[in-house]
Amino acid sequence: MSSENGPPVGEFDPGRDNIYGYIPSKGVAITMIVLFGLSTATFVIFGEIIRRLGSIYSRLSPVRYTILFCTFDVISLVVQGVGGGLAATADPATNGRHPDTGGNVMLGGIAFQLLVIFVFCCCALEFMIRYLKDKPLRAAQPSDEKHGSTERGQLTGKLKIMLLALALSTACLFIRAVYRTIELADGWTGRIIGTEVYFNVLDGAMVVLAIYTLNIIHPGCFVFTPVKQEEEA
Template structure:
Protein backbone atom coordinates (compact mmCIF):
# COMPACT_ATOMS: atom_id res chain seq x y z
CA UNK A 1 0.00 0.00 0.00
CA UNK A 2 1.40 3.37 -0.97
CA UNK A 3 1.30 6.43 1.24
CA UNK A 4 -1.32 7.95 -1.02
CA UNK A 5 -3.69 5.06 -0.26
CA UNK A 6 -3.52 5.55 3.54
CA UNK A 7 -6.45 7.71 4.80
CA UNK A 8 -5.29 10.94 6.39
CA UNK A 9 -5.25 11.02 10.23
CA UNK A 10 -7.71 13.94 10.37
CA UNK A 11 -10.27 11.95 8.41
CA UNK A 12 -9.93 8.99 10.78
CA UNK A 13 -10.33 11.26 13.81
CA UNK A 14 -13.41 12.90 12.33
CA UNK A 15 -15.02 9.54 11.63
CA UNK A 16 -14.20 8.35 15.17
CA UNK A 17 -15.70 11.46 16.80
CA UNK A 18 -18.79 11.25 14.61
CA UNK A 19 -19.28 7.57 15.41
CA UNK A 20 -18.78 8.18 19.15
CA UNK A 21 -21.28 11.05 19.12
CA UNK A 22 -23.89 8.92 17.38
CA UNK A 23 -23.36 6.10 19.87
CA UNK A 24 -23.59 8.55 22.80
CA UNK A 25 -26.89 9.99 21.54
CA UNK A 26 -28.12 6.44 21.00
CA UNK A 27 -27.26 5.51 24.60
CA UNK A 28 -28.80 8.71 25.98
CA UNK A 29 -32.00 8.05 24.05
CA UNK A 30 -32.20 4.67 25.74
CA UNK A 31 -31.41 5.83 29.26
CA UNK A 32 -33.95 5.24 32.02
CA UNK A 33 -35.16 8.71 33.01
CA UNK A 34 -36.54 7.40 36.30
CA UNK A 35 -33.31 5.77 37.40
CA UNK A 36 -35.08 2.49 38.28
CA UNK A 37 -37.59 0.05 36.88
CA UNK A 38 -41.12 1.31 37.51
CA UNK A 39 -43.24 -0.88 39.76
CA UNK A 40 -46.05 -2.11 37.54
CA UNK A 41 -48.51 -3.17 40.25
CA UNK A 42 -48.17 0.01 42.31
CA UNK A 43 -48.52 2.38 39.37
CA UNK A 44 -51.49 0.53 37.90
CA UNK A 45 -53.26 0.49 41.29
CA UNK A 46 -52.84 4.25 41.74
CA UNK A 47 -53.90 4.91 38.14
CA UNK A 48 -57.11 2.98 38.80
CA UNK A 49 -57.67 4.62 42.19
CA UNK A 50 -57.23 8.19 40.95
CA UNK A 51 -59.36 7.47 37.89
CA UNK A 52 -62.14 6.20 40.16
CA UNK A 53 -61.98 9.32 42.38
CA UNK A 54 -61.92 11.60 39.33
CA UNK A 55 -64.93 9.84 37.75
CA UNK A 56 -66.84 10.06 41.05
CA UNK A 57 -66.31 13.84 41.20
CA UNK A 58 -67.25 14.23 37.54
CA UNK A 59 -70.53 12.43 38.22
CA UNK A 60 -71.14 14.52 41.35
CA UNK A 61 -70.73 17.80 39.47
CA UNK A 62 -73.96 16.94 37.66
CA UNK A 63 -75.77 15.71 40.78
CA UNK A 64 -74.72 18.46 43.18
CA UNK A 65 -74.55 22.23 42.94
CA UNK A 66 -71.10 22.56 44.53
CA UNK A 67 -69.49 24.05 41.42
CA UNK A 68 -66.20 25.44 42.80
CA UNK A 69 -65.46 22.40 44.94
CA UNK A 70 -66.30 19.99 42.11
CA UNK A 71 -64.20 21.78 39.48
CA UNK A 72 -61.17 21.92 41.80
CA UNK A 73 -61.40 18.26 42.78
CA UNK A 74 -61.98 17.15 39.19
CA UNK A 75 -58.89 19.04 38.02
CA UNK A 76 -56.82 17.73 40.92
CA UNK A 77 -57.66 14.07 40.52
CA UNK A 78 -57.69 14.10 36.72
CA UNK A 79 -54.12 15.44 36.93
CA UNK A 80 -53.23 12.67 39.41
CA UNK A 81 -54.67 10.08 37.01
CA UNK A 82 -52.80 11.61 34.05
CA UNK A 83 -49.60 11.57 36.09
CA UNK A 84 -49.92 7.86 36.69
CA UNK A 85 -50.94 7.29 33.09
CA UNK A 86 -47.57 8.79 32.15
CA UNK A 87 -45.83 6.37 34.52
CA UNK A 88 -47.76 3.37 33.18
CA UNK A 89 -46.88 4.37 29.61
CA UNK A 90 -43.29 4.54 30.81
CA UNK A 91 -43.34 0.77 31.41
CA UNK A 92 -42.60 0.16 27.75
CA UNK A 93 -40.50 3.27 27.16
CA UNK A 94 -38.79 4.60 30.27
CA UNK A 95 -36.63 6.88 28.14
CA UNK A 96 -39.60 8.82 26.74
CA UNK A 97 -39.28 12.45 27.76
CA UNK A 98 -42.99 13.29 27.07
CA UNK A 99 -44.15 10.49 29.39
CA UNK A 100 -41.68 11.58 32.05
CA UNK A 101 -42.74 15.23 31.82
CA UNK A 102 -46.43 14.22 31.97
CA UNK A 103 -46.03 12.29 35.21
CA UNK A 104 -43.65 14.75 36.82
CA UNK A 105 -45.65 17.92 36.14
CA UNK A 106 -49.12 16.46 36.83
CA UNK A 107 -48.19 14.78 40.12
CA UNK A 108 -46.45 17.95 41.31
CA UNK A 109 -49.26 20.48 40.80
CA UNK A 110 -52.37 18.29 41.31
CA UNK A 111 -52.64 18.69 45.13
CA UNK A 112 -52.77 22.48 44.77
CA UNK A 113 -56.12 22.17 42.96
CA UNK A 114 -57.42 19.80 45.64
CA UNK A 115 -56.51 22.27 48.38
CA UNK A 116 -58.27 25.07 46.47
CA UNK A 117 -61.50 23.10 46.82
CA UNK A 118 -60.92 22.47 50.52
CA UNK A 119 -60.18 26.14 51.22
CA UNK A 120 -63.68 27.13 50.17
CA UNK A 121 -65.14 24.64 52.66
CA UNK A 122 -63.65 26.74 55.47
CA UNK A 123 -65.76 29.75 54.50
CA UNK A 124 -68.85 27.54 54.36
CA UNK A 125 -68.24 26.18 57.86
CA UNK A 126 -67.78 29.70 59.25
CA UNK A 127 -71.08 30.76 57.72
CA UNK A 128 -72.91 27.74 59.14
CA UNK A 129 -71.72 28.39 62.71
CA UNK A 130 -71.48 32.17 62.80
CA UNK A 131 -69.04 34.99 62.12
CA UNK A 132 -68.21 35.47 65.82
CA UNK A 133 -66.23 32.23 65.90
CA UNK A 134 -63.86 33.25 63.13
CA UNK A 135 -60.82 35.53 63.25
CA UNK A 136 -61.57 36.76 59.72
CA UNK A 137 -64.62 37.26 57.55
CA UNK A 138 -65.61 33.96 55.88
CA UNK A 139 -64.70 34.89 52.30
CA UNK A 140 -61.33 36.32 53.33
CA UNK A 141 -60.15 32.75 53.86
CA UNK A 142 -61.12 31.87 50.31
CA UNK A 143 -59.53 35.00 48.84
CA UNK A 144 -56.24 34.57 50.69
CA UNK A 145 -55.75 30.81 50.55
CA UNK A 146 -57.09 30.29 47.03
CA UNK A 147 -54.98 33.26 45.89
CA UNK A 148 -51.81 31.77 47.35
CA UNK A 149 -52.80 28.40 45.91
CA UNK A 150 -53.09 29.86 42.40
CA UNK A 151 -49.70 31.52 42.87
CA UNK A 152 -48.26 28.18 43.98
CA UNK A 153 -49.70 26.44 40.90
CA UNK A 154 -48.17 29.00 38.52
CA UNK A 155 -44.77 28.86 40.23
CA UNK A 156 -44.72 25.06 40.31
CA UNK A 157 -45.89 24.89 36.71
CA UNK A 158 -43.22 27.35 35.57
CA UNK A 159 -40.54 25.43 37.44
CA UNK A 160 -41.74 22.13 36.04
CA UNK A 161 -41.76 23.53 32.51
CA UNK A 162 -38.22 24.88 32.87
CA UNK A 163 -37.01 21.58 34.30
CA UNK A 164 -38.58 19.61 31.46
CA UNK A 165 -37.11 21.90 28.79
CA UNK A 166 -33.66 21.81 30.35
CA UNK A 167 -33.78 18.04 30.71
CA UNK A 168 -34.84 17.61 27.07
CA UNK A 169 -31.91 19.76 25.91
CA UNK A 170 -29.42 18.04 28.19
CA UNK A 171 -28.90 21.15 30.31
CA UNK A 172 -28.91 21.70 34.06
CA UNK A 173 -32.31 21.45 35.75
CA UNK A 174 -31.24 23.18 38.97
CA UNK A 175 -33.04 26.46 38.23
CA UNK A 176 -36.32 24.73 37.41
CA UNK A 177 -36.04 22.55 40.50
CA UNK A 178 -35.43 25.62 42.66
CA UNK A 179 -38.52 27.34 41.26
CA UNK A 180 -40.64 24.22 41.88
CA UNK A 181 -39.19 24.08 45.39
CA UNK A 182 -40.33 27.67 46.00
CA UNK A 183 -43.79 26.88 44.62
CA UNK A 184 -44.30 23.95 46.98
CA UNK A 185 -42.87 26.01 49.84
CA UNK A 186 -45.56 28.66 49.17
CA UNK A 187 -48.14 25.89 49.37
CA UNK A 188 -46.76 24.63 52.69
CA UNK A 189 -46.84 28.13 54.21
CA UNK A 190 -50.45 28.58 53.05
CA UNK A 191 -51.54 25.22 54.50
CA UNK A 192 -49.76 26.01 57.77
CA UNK A 193 -51.74 29.23 58.18
CA UNK A 194 -54.91 27.44 57.08
CA UNK A 195 -54.48 24.82 59.82
CA UNK A 196 -53.79 27.57 62.36
CA UNK A 197 -56.96 29.52 61.48
CA UNK A 198 -58.97 26.30 61.12
CA UNK A 199 -58.11 24.88 64.55
CA UNK A 200 -58.64 28.29 66.20
CA UNK A 201 -62.07 28.45 64.58
CA UNK A 202 -62.98 24.95 65.79
CA UNK A 203 -61.74 25.80 69.29
CA UNK A 204 -63.99 28.83 69.39
CA UNK A 205 -67.02 26.81 68.30
CA UNK A 206 -66.23 24.38 71.14
CA UNK A 207 -65.37 26.78 73.99
CA UNK A 208 -66.41 30.36 73.13
CA UNK A 209 -69.83 30.02 74.80
CA UNK A 210 -68.92 27.54 77.54
CA UNK A 211 -69.56 30.03 80.38
CA UNK A 212 -73.10 30.61 79.14
CA UNK A 213 -73.92 26.90 79.08
CA UNK A 214 -76.21 26.12 82.05
CA UNK A 215 -75.33 23.46 84.60
CA UNK A 216 -72.21 21.39 85.04
CA UNK A 217 -70.66 19.54 82.13
CA UNK A 218 -67.20 18.09 81.65
CA UNK A 219 -66.90 19.72 78.22
CA UNK A 220 -67.16 23.22 79.65
CA UNK A 221 -63.54 22.89 80.71
CA UNK A 222 -61.18 24.21 78.05
CA UNK A 223 -58.55 21.51 77.60
CA UNK A 224 -56.72 19.61 74.87
CA UNK A 225 -58.49 16.43 75.90
CA UNK A 226 -61.94 17.98 75.53
CA UNK A 227 -60.90 19.63 72.26
CA UNK A 228 -59.91 16.24 70.87
CA UNK A 229 -63.12 14.56 72.07
CA UNK A 230 -65.27 17.30 70.56
CA UNK A 231 -63.31 17.10 67.29
CA UNK A 232 -63.49 13.31 67.09
CA UNK A 233 -67.17 13.61 68.01
CA UNK A 234 -67.55 10.83 70.56
CA UNK A 235 -71.22 10.27 71.58
CA UNK A 236 -71.14 12.38 74.76
CA UNK A 237 -69.35 15.21 72.94
CA UNK A 238 -71.86 15.09 70.10
CA UNK A 239 -74.77 15.35 72.55
CA UNK A 240 -73.10 18.32 74.25
CA UNK A 241 -72.63 20.13 70.93
CA UNK A 242 -76.15 19.50 69.68
CA UNK A 243 -78.02 20.22 72.91
CA UNK A 244 -75.85 22.71 74.82
CA UNK A 245 -73.79 24.53 72.16
CA UNK A 246 -76.02 24.56 69.10
CA UNK A 247 -78.42 27.23 70.48
CA UNK A 248 -75.49 29.69 70.38
CA UNK A 249 -74.76 29.01 66.70
CA UNK A 250 -76.47 30.71 63.77
CA UNK A 251 -80.08 29.47 64.01
CA UNK A 252 -80.67 29.86 60.28
CA UNK A 253 -78.52 26.82 59.51
CA UNK A 254 -79.60 24.51 62.33
CA UNK A 255 -80.96 21.96 59.89
CA UNK A 256 -77.51 21.65 58.30
CA UNK A 257 -75.78 21.15 61.64
CA UNK A 258 -78.30 18.47 62.61
CA UNK A 259 -77.52 16.38 59.55
CA UNK A 260 -75.85 13.09 60.48
CA UNK A 261 -72.55 13.68 58.67
CA UNK A 262 -72.02 17.30 59.64
CA UNK A 263 -70.88 16.53 63.19
CA UNK A 264 -67.97 14.54 61.73
CA UNK A 265 -67.22 17.04 58.96
CA UNK A 266 -64.59 19.09 60.87
CA UNK A 267 -62.68 15.89 61.61
CA UNK A 268 -62.83 14.83 57.94
CA UNK A 269 -61.56 18.22 56.73
CA UNK A 270 -58.81 18.25 59.36
CA UNK A 271 -57.56 14.79 58.39
CA UNK A 272 -57.60 15.63 54.68
CA UNK A 273 -55.60 18.84 55.11
CA UNK A 274 -53.03 17.15 57.36
CA UNK A 275 -52.55 14.42 54.74
CA UNK A 276 -51.90 16.97 51.98
CA UNK A 277 -49.60 18.88 54.32
CA UNK A 278 -47.45 15.79 54.96
CA UNK A 279 -47.28 15.19 51.21
CA UNK A 280 -46.05 18.73 50.57
CA UNK A 281 -43.35 18.43 53.24
CA UNK A 282 -42.19 15.20 51.58
CA UNK A 283 -42.03 16.93 48.19
CA UNK A 284 -39.91 19.77 49.57
CA UNK A 285 -37.42 17.32 51.08
CA UNK A 286 -37.41 15.32 47.84
CA UNK A 287 -36.67 18.35 45.66
CA UNK A 288 -34.04 19.53 48.12
CA UNK A 289 -32.20 16.23 47.67
CA UNK A 290 -32.45 16.51 43.88
CA UNK A 291 -33.03 13.95 41.15
CA UNK A 292 -30.12 11.83 42.34
CA UNK A 293 -31.32 11.94 45.95
CA UNK A 294 -32.43 8.95 47.99
CA UNK A 295 -36.15 9.78 48.00
CA UNK A 296 -36.48 10.37 44.27
CA UNK A 297 -34.48 7.26 43.40
CA UNK A 298 -36.73 4.98 45.50
CA UNK A 299 -40.28 4.74 44.17
CA UNK A 300 -41.76 3.40 47.41
CA UNK A 301 -41.51 6.85 48.99
CA UNK A 302 -43.54 8.40 46.17
CA UNK A 303 -46.22 5.77 46.76
CA UNK A 304 -46.33 6.13 50.57
CA UNK A 305 -45.72 9.85 51.17
CA UNK A 306 -47.37 11.30 48.06
CA UNK A 307 -49.85 9.18 46.16
CA UNK A 308 -51.28 7.23 49.10
CA UNK A 309 -51.89 10.42 51.10
CA UNK A 310 -53.59 12.18 48.17
CA UNK A 311 -55.68 9.09 47.43
CA UNK A 312 -56.80 8.95 51.07
CA UNK A 313 -57.78 12.62 50.83
CA UNK A 314 -59.93 11.86 47.80
CA UNK A 315 -61.51 8.84 49.47
CA UNK A 316 -62.37 10.88 52.59
CA UNK A 317 -64.41 13.27 50.46
CA UNK A 318 -66.46 10.53 48.86
CA UNK A 319 -68.72 9.97 51.91
CA UNK A 320 -68.05 13.56 53.03
CA UNK A 321 -68.82 15.21 49.71
CA UNK A 322 -70.45 18.61 50.45
CA UNK A 323 -73.70 17.42 48.88
CA UNK A 324 -73.95 14.56 51.37
CA UNK A 325 -72.90 16.75 54.31
CA UNK A 326 -74.98 19.88 53.66
CA UNK A 327 -77.77 18.34 51.61
CA UNK A 328 -78.42 18.63 47.90
CA UNK A 329 -80.46 21.83 48.15
CA UNK A 330 -78.33 23.52 50.82
CA UNK A 331 -75.79 25.18 48.53
CA UNK A 332 -73.51 27.73 50.16
CA UNK A 333 -72.22 29.98 47.37
CA UNK A 334 -69.74 32.82 47.78
CA UNK A 335 -72.57 35.33 47.27
CA UNK A 336 -74.64 33.71 50.01
CA UNK A 337 -71.70 33.67 52.41
CA UNK A 338 -70.94 37.35 51.75
CA UNK A 339 -74.55 38.39 52.30
CA UNK A 340 -75.04 36.06 55.25
CA UNK A 341 -78.00 34.44 53.50
CA UNK A 342 -77.92 30.78 52.57
CA UNK A 343 -80.88 29.12 50.83
CA UNK A 344 -81.69 26.12 52.99
CA UNK A 345 -84.52 23.65 52.87
CA UNK A 346 -87.44 24.39 55.16
CA UNK A 347 -87.51 20.90 56.64
CA UNK A 348 -86.71 21.09 60.33
CA UNK A 349 -84.43 18.28 61.42
CA UNK A 350 -84.40 17.33 65.08
CA UNK A 351 -81.41 15.61 66.59
CA UNK A 352 -81.97 12.23 68.31
CA UNK A 353 -81.08 13.69 71.70
CA UNK A 354 -83.83 16.31 71.46
CA UNK A 355 -86.33 13.71 70.31
CA UNK A 356 -85.45 11.59 73.33
CA UNK A 357 -85.96 14.59 75.63
CA UNK A 358 -89.34 15.30 74.03
CA UNK A 359 -90.42 11.69 74.51
CA UNK A 360 -89.34 11.87 78.14
CA UNK A 361 -91.35 15.09 78.60
CA UNK A 362 -94.38 13.52 76.90
CA UNK A 363 -94.11 10.48 79.16
CA UNK A 364 -93.91 12.67 82.29
CA UNK A 365 -96.85 14.77 81.11
CA UNK A 366 -98.92 11.64 80.44
CA UNK A 367 -98.09 10.26 83.89
CA UNK A 368 -99.15 13.53 85.52
CA UNK A 369 -102.44 13.52 83.60
CA UNK A 370 -103.08 9.91 84.63
CA UNK A 371 -102.40 10.67 88.31
CA UNK A 372 -104.73 13.69 88.16
CA UNK A 373 -107.47 11.58 86.56
CA UNK A 374 -107.11 8.86 89.21
CA UNK A 375 -107.24 11.48 91.99
CA UNK A 376 -110.50 12.91 90.60
CA UNK A 377 -111.97 9.43 90.30
CA UNK A 378 -111.44 8.78 94.00
CA UNK A 379 -113.39 11.89 94.99
Protein backbone atom coordinates in the same frame (compact mmCIF):
# COMPACT_ATOMS: atom_id res chain seq x y z
CA MET B 1 -22.19 -3.73 21.96
CA SER B 2 -22.42 -2.91 25.65
CA SER B 3 -20.66 -0.57 28.00
CA GLU B 4 -18.49 -1.93 30.81
CA ASN B 5 -20.87 -1.08 33.66
CA GLY B 6 -24.19 -0.46 31.95
CA PRO B 7 -26.65 -1.57 29.28
CA PRO B 8 -25.79 -1.84 25.58
CA VAL B 9 -24.81 1.46 24.00
CA GLY B 10 -27.85 3.26 22.63
CA GLU B 11 -30.35 1.53 24.91
CA PHE B 12 -32.36 3.42 27.51
CA ASP B 13 -30.73 3.57 30.93
CA PRO B 14 -33.09 4.80 33.67
CA GLY B 15 -30.21 5.95 35.81
CA ARG B 16 -28.66 7.90 32.96
CA ASP B 17 -31.57 9.11 30.85
CA ASN B 18 -34.25 9.67 33.51
CA ILE B 19 -33.91 12.24 36.28
CA TYR B 20 -35.96 10.02 38.60
CA GLY B 21 -33.59 7.09 38.27
CA TYR B 22 -36.43 4.64 37.55
CA ILE B 23 -39.13 4.00 34.98
CA PRO B 24 -42.47 5.10 36.53
CA SER B 25 -45.16 2.43 36.65
CA LYS B 26 -47.65 3.04 33.86
CA GLY B 27 -50.42 1.25 35.75
CA VAL B 28 -50.01 3.42 38.84
CA ALA B 29 -49.83 6.59 36.71
CA ILE B 30 -53.04 5.76 34.82
CA THR B 31 -54.83 4.87 38.05
CA MET B 32 -53.86 8.16 39.69
CA ILE B 33 -54.88 10.20 36.63
CA VAL B 34 -58.31 8.57 36.60
CA LEU B 35 -58.84 9.03 40.35
CA PHE B 36 -57.64 12.64 40.30
CA GLY B 37 -59.88 13.39 37.34
CA LEU B 38 -62.97 12.09 39.10
CA SER B 39 -62.71 14.33 42.13
CA THR B 40 -61.46 17.74 43.33
CA ALA B 41 -61.54 20.45 46.36
CA THR B 42 -61.21 22.20 50.78
CA PHE B 43 -61.24 25.94 51.56
CA VAL B 44 -64.81 26.47 50.30
CA ILE B 45 -66.14 23.76 52.61
CA PHE B 46 -64.63 25.30 55.73
CA GLY B 47 -65.96 28.68 54.68
CA GLU B 48 -69.47 27.25 54.68
CA ILE B 49 -68.89 25.72 58.12
CA ILE B 50 -67.98 29.20 59.37
CA ARG B 51 -71.26 30.51 57.96
CA ARG B 52 -73.16 27.86 59.90
CA LEU B 53 -71.33 28.12 63.23
CA GLY B 54 -70.77 31.88 63.38
CA SER B 55 -68.50 34.25 61.48
CA ILE B 56 -67.80 36.20 64.69
CA TYR B 57 -65.38 33.45 65.75
CA SER B 58 -63.29 33.68 62.59
CA ARG B 59 -60.52 36.11 61.66
CA LEU B 60 -61.51 35.80 58.01
CA SER B 61 -64.94 35.86 56.46
CA PRO B 62 -66.04 32.77 54.49
CA VAL B 63 -65.59 34.67 51.24
CA ARG B 64 -62.04 35.69 52.15
CA TYR B 65 -61.19 32.09 53.04
CA THR B 66 -62.19 31.03 49.55
CA ILE B 67 -60.56 33.92 47.71
CA LEU B 68 -57.27 34.08 49.62
CA PHE B 69 -56.48 30.41 50.13
CA CYS B 70 -57.69 29.28 46.70
CA THR B 71 -55.66 32.05 45.07
CA PHE B 72 -52.54 31.11 47.04
CA ASP B 73 -53.05 27.45 46.15
CA VAL B 74 -53.34 28.25 42.44
CA ILE B 75 -50.20 30.39 42.61
CA SER B 76 -48.25 27.55 44.22
CA LEU B 77 -49.46 25.10 41.55
CA VAL B 78 -48.49 27.49 38.74
CA VAL B 79 -45.01 27.95 40.22
CA GLN B 80 -44.62 24.18 40.54
CA GLY B 81 -45.76 23.74 36.94
CA VAL B 82 -43.28 26.33 35.68
CA GLY B 83 -40.51 24.64 37.65
CA GLY B 84 -41.48 21.24 36.29
CA GLY B 85 -41.40 22.62 32.75
CA LEU B 86 -37.96 24.14 33.26
CA ALA B 87 -36.62 20.88 34.70
CA ALA B 88 -38.12 18.76 31.92
CA THR B 89 -36.65 20.89 29.12
CA ALA B 90 -33.25 21.47 30.74
CA ASP B 91 -30.26 20.00 28.97
CA PRO B 92 -26.79 21.39 29.77
CA ALA B 93 -25.45 20.01 26.50
CA THR B 94 -27.97 21.68 24.18
CA ASN B 95 -29.52 24.70 25.90
CA GLY B 96 -27.09 25.24 28.76
CA ARG B 97 -29.80 24.85 31.41
CA HIS B 98 -29.50 22.51 34.38
CA PRO B 99 -32.49 20.64 35.91
CA ASP B 100 -31.53 22.03 39.32
CA THR B 101 -32.92 25.43 38.30
CA GLY B 102 -36.36 24.00 37.63
CA GLY B 103 -36.09 21.88 40.77
CA ASN B 104 -35.46 24.96 42.89
CA VAL B 105 -38.48 26.72 41.37
CA MET B 106 -40.63 23.67 42.11
CA LEU B 107 -39.26 23.58 45.65
CA GLY B 108 -40.27 27.20 46.13
CA GLY B 109 -43.78 26.46 44.89
CA ILE B 110 -44.33 23.41 47.09
CA ALA B 111 -42.81 25.15 50.13
CA PHE B 112 -45.25 28.01 49.59
CA GLN B 113 -48.11 25.52 49.36
CA LEU B 114 -46.95 23.92 52.60
CA LEU B 115 -47.01 27.35 54.26
CA VAL B 116 -50.51 28.03 52.93
CA ILE B 117 -51.83 24.74 54.35
CA PHE B 118 -50.13 25.45 57.69
CA VAL B 119 -51.69 28.94 57.93
CA PHE B 120 -55.08 27.50 56.98
CA CYS B 121 -54.77 24.89 59.74
CA CYS B 122 -53.89 27.58 62.28
CA CYS B 123 -56.87 29.72 61.27
CA ALA B 124 -59.22 26.73 61.35
CA LEU B 125 -57.92 25.59 64.74
CA GLU B 126 -58.31 29.06 66.22
CA PHE B 127 -61.87 29.25 64.90
CA MET B 128 -62.85 25.92 66.46
CA ILE B 129 -61.26 26.76 69.81
CA ARG B 130 -63.03 30.13 69.93
CA TYR B 131 -66.31 28.51 68.92
CA LEU B 132 -66.09 25.72 71.52
CA LYS B 133 -65.12 28.19 74.29
CA ASP B 134 -67.63 30.76 72.97
CA LYS B 135 -65.01 33.49 72.71
CA PRO B 136 -65.84 35.56 69.62
CA LEU B 137 -63.24 37.85 68.14
CA ARG B 138 -65.67 40.75 68.02
CA ALA B 139 -69.23 41.71 68.76
CA ALA B 140 -71.72 40.92 66.05
CA GLN B 141 -72.29 43.75 63.58
CA PRO B 142 -75.11 44.21 61.05
CA SER B 143 -72.52 43.88 58.29
CA ASP B 144 -71.66 40.36 59.53
CA GLU B 145 -75.06 39.04 58.46
CA LYS B 146 -73.95 38.69 54.85
CA HIS B 147 -71.12 36.39 56.00
CA GLY B 148 -73.45 33.95 57.74
CA SER B 149 -74.74 33.52 61.26
CA THR B 150 -73.91 36.34 63.68
CA GLU B 151 -74.79 34.11 66.60
CA ARG B 152 -73.31 30.86 67.87
CA GLY B 153 -74.62 28.21 65.51
CA GLN B 154 -75.36 24.61 66.46
CA LEU B 155 -72.59 22.05 65.98
CA THR B 156 -74.76 19.25 64.67
CA GLY B 157 -73.74 15.63 64.29
CA LYS B 158 -73.33 16.07 60.54
CA LEU B 159 -71.06 19.08 61.01
CA LYS B 160 -68.92 17.12 63.49
CA ILE B 161 -68.47 14.34 60.94
CA MET B 162 -67.68 16.89 58.23
CA LEU B 163 -65.06 18.56 60.41
CA LEU B 164 -63.37 15.21 61.10
CA ALA B 165 -63.37 14.42 57.38
CA LEU B 166 -61.98 17.86 56.59
CA ALA B 167 -59.25 17.39 59.20
CA LEU B 168 -58.26 14.03 57.69
CA SER B 169 -58.26 15.46 54.17
CA THR B 170 -56.13 18.44 55.21
CA ALA B 171 -53.70 16.19 57.12
CA CYS B 172 -53.19 14.08 53.98
CA LEU B 173 -52.48 17.17 51.88
CA PHE B 174 -50.07 18.41 54.55
CA ILE B 175 -48.20 15.07 54.56
CA ARG B 176 -47.98 15.23 50.77
CA ALA B 177 -46.60 18.78 50.86
CA VAL B 178 -44.00 17.83 53.50
CA TYR B 179 -42.92 14.84 51.40
CA ARG B 180 -42.58 16.90 48.21
CA THR B 181 -40.61 19.59 50.04
CA ILE B 182 -38.14 17.02 51.42
CA GLU B 183 -38.02 15.21 48.08
CA LEU B 184 -37.07 18.31 46.09
CA ALA B 185 -34.70 19.59 48.77
CA ASP B 186 -32.88 16.25 48.51
CA GLY B 187 -32.16 16.95 44.83
CA TRP B 188 -32.64 15.06 41.58
CA THR B 189 -30.06 12.46 42.53
CA GLY B 190 -31.32 11.95 46.07
CA ARG B 191 -32.63 8.68 47.44
CA ILE B 192 -36.16 10.00 47.99
CA ILE B 193 -36.88 11.10 44.43
CA GLY B 194 -35.31 7.88 43.15
CA THR B 195 -37.66 5.63 45.13
CA GLU B 196 -40.99 5.18 43.36
CA VAL B 197 -42.86 3.70 46.31
CA TYR B 198 -42.35 6.91 48.31
CA PHE B 199 -43.90 8.90 45.47
CA ASN B 200 -46.84 6.54 45.03
CA VAL B 201 -47.68 6.38 48.75
CA LEU B 202 -46.75 9.83 50.08
CA ASP B 203 -47.84 11.82 47.02
CA GLY B 204 -50.42 10.04 44.89
CA ALA B 205 -52.12 8.03 47.62
CA MET B 206 -52.30 11.02 49.98
CA VAL B 207 -54.08 13.14 47.37
CA VAL B 208 -56.48 10.32 46.51
CA LEU B 209 -57.28 9.78 50.20
CA ALA B 210 -57.76 13.53 50.72
CA ILE B 211 -60.20 14.06 47.88
CA TYR B 212 -62.13 10.83 48.26
CA THR B 213 -62.63 11.41 51.96
CA LEU B 214 -64.67 14.44 50.94
CA ASN B 215 -66.50 12.40 48.31
CA ILE B 216 -67.61 9.81 50.87
CA ILE B 217 -68.34 12.42 53.56
CA HIS B 218 -69.86 14.66 50.93
CA PRO B 219 -70.32 18.34 51.87
CA GLY B 220 -73.58 18.39 49.91
CA CYS B 221 -75.06 16.05 52.52
CA PHE B 222 -73.12 17.08 55.63
CA VAL B 223 -72.75 20.88 55.23
CA PHE B 224 -74.95 22.38 52.57
CA THR B 225 -78.18 20.74 53.77
CA PRO B 226 -80.53 23.51 54.97
CA VAL B 227 -80.64 23.75 58.76
CA LYS B 228 -84.44 23.29 58.96
CA GLN B 229 -84.30 20.22 56.75
CA GLU B 230 -81.49 18.78 58.88
CA GLU B 231 -83.44 19.34 62.10
CA GLU B 232 -86.53 17.65 60.65
CA ALA B 233 -84.42 14.65 59.60
